[in-house]
Amino acid sequence: MDQAVINGLAEGSVYALLALGLVFINRITEIATFAHGEVSAMAAFVGFTVFHSLHAPFAVAILASLAAGAVIGFLVERIVIRPVQTSGTLATVVVTLGLFFVIHGLMKLIWGPEVRPYPSIFGEGTIRIGEVAIAAQNLGVMATAFLIAVGLAAYLRWTRTGLALRAIPQNRFGAALMGLNLRRLTSTAWIVGSCVGAVAGVLIAPLTFLHSNMMQAPLIKAFAVAALGGLNSLVGAFVGGLVLGVIENVTVLYIPTYLKDTIAFLFILLVLLVQPEGLFGKQRKDKV
Numbered sequence: 001m002d003q004a005v006i007n008g009l010a011e012g013s014v015y016a017l018l019a020l021g022l023v024f025i026n027r028i029t030e031i032a033t034f035a036h037g038e039v040s041a042m043a044a045f046v047g048f049t050v051f052h053s054l055h056a057p058f059a060v061a062i063l064a065s066l067a068a069g070a071v072i073g074f075l076v077e078r079i080v081i082r083p084v085q086t087s088g089t090l091a092t093v094v095v096t097l098g099l100f101f102v103i104h105g106l107m108k109l110i111w112g113p114e115v116r117p118y119p120s121i122f123g124e125g126t127i128r129i130g131e132v133a134i135a136a137q138n139l140g141v142m143a144t145a146f147l148i149a150v151g152l153a154a155y156l157r158w159t160r161t162g163l164a165l166r167a168i169p170q171n172r173f174g175a176a177l178m179g180l181n182l183r184r185l186t187s188t189a190w191i192v193g194s195c196v197g198a199v200a201g202v203l204i205a206p207l208t209f210l211h212s213n214m215m216q217a218p219l220i221k222a223f224a225v226a227a228l229g230g231l232n233s234l235v236g237a238f239v240g241g242l243v244l245g246v247i248e249n250v251t252v253l254y255i256p257t258y259l260k261d262t263i264a265f266l267f268i269l270l271v272l273l274v275q276p277e278g279l280f281g282k283q284r285k286d287k288v
Helices: 002-029 036-052 057-085 089-111 138-158 159-171 172-177 182-206 216-229 234-251 256-275
Strands: 126-129 132-135
Touching: 002 036, 002 132, 002 138, 002 159, 002 182, 002 234, 036 057, 036 182, 036 216, 057 089, 057 132, 057 182, 089 132, 089 172, 126 138, 132 138, 138 159, 138 182, 138 234, 159 182, 172 182, 172 256, 216 234, 216 256, 234 256
Parallel strands: none
Antiparallel strands: 126 132
């Protein structure tokens, strides 16, 4: 049981990492982007190319992945999202779905469908605590997810840009009247969220190997995690990821493996039926 919980926390941290970027963008822009996973995968591919083809140090490759995530996020917001952001929810959903297929096709065109091994930032060792074994990669992912969640929360709470970002979803019109540059801040939200997604891609790639389909299953889980924790809550994204990971790994001790996803999503469905805003979400009140 202890080993299953540890494995669940590690697996849940992977979901949490991807969900953190997703929630950060949605919290500021009220857009849930279905292309978030593909942006993360493309950033990981860019880093792999820098490392493998250009023979750059691995640290440089990681920085290249983060830079790629930032650039892609900026271009997505500026070229794709900005023209349709006032066209309603359906328009943005369709656009981000289309963007998913565009980026996915580009990755296959540039890098092909091959599956490639990806080096781990944290090495291949194992740390033992009593009778529980924790892979260094899993421990690194857990620590990184926690630090990113804390860092994003601190960024929104204690920095000038973060406070401006928090003001936008509360009252966009009022924020504009105060002189805030909404377009620049929206671009910032996409850049930061995509950078977090790039980190997720770099950390997930050693676990799933690097290929064009590697982020599709994690993205579905990330959306589930975001809904479980609350689509506007960074804390909820982190905690929701851990909860989902633990539930998946503990339930397979008692039920067939093929039912793992069914039980996990059934739990999420039950939570949302009781509290539609999620575990940490706040009920939205519209003034009339």
